[in-house]
Amino acid sequence: MIRCRRCNMTRADGLCLRCKWTPQRIRRERAKLKVTQDMFAHGLGVAWVTVARWEALTGGSQPSKRNLALLETKTAEWARGRR
Numbered sequence: 377m378i379r380c381r382r383c384n385m386t387r388a389d390g391l392c393l394r395c396k397w398t399p400q401r402i403r404r405e406r407a408k409l410k411v412t413q414d415m416f417a418h419g420l421g422v423a424w425v426t427v428a429r430w431e432a433l434t435g436g437s438q439p440s441k442r443n444l445a446l447l448e449t450k451t452a453e454w455a456r457g458r459r
């Protein structure tokens with residue numbers, strides 16, 4: 377095991393999900409998939425306002441552990457075109 381480059385949490389692959397899925401990254405990944413916040417939220421099974429909070433640079437909230445895992449798997453799936 378190695379440690380997250382940013383928060384020092386033990387990780388298998390360099391950066392933990394919490395440090396990886398920054399508001400900027402969520403927005404960027406969503407832009408790449410060409411979906412609105414609403415569509416993105418629907419695909420993940422969360423409310424639109426939840427995605428809006430994740431993408432907020434100030435006053436937002438971090439995705440829960442479960443949602444971090446969803447972001448990781450779903451965006452990869454969608455990027456491969458399996459929607």
Ligand SMILES: [Zn+2]
Nearest residue numbers: 380383392395
């Ligand atoms: Zn970290």
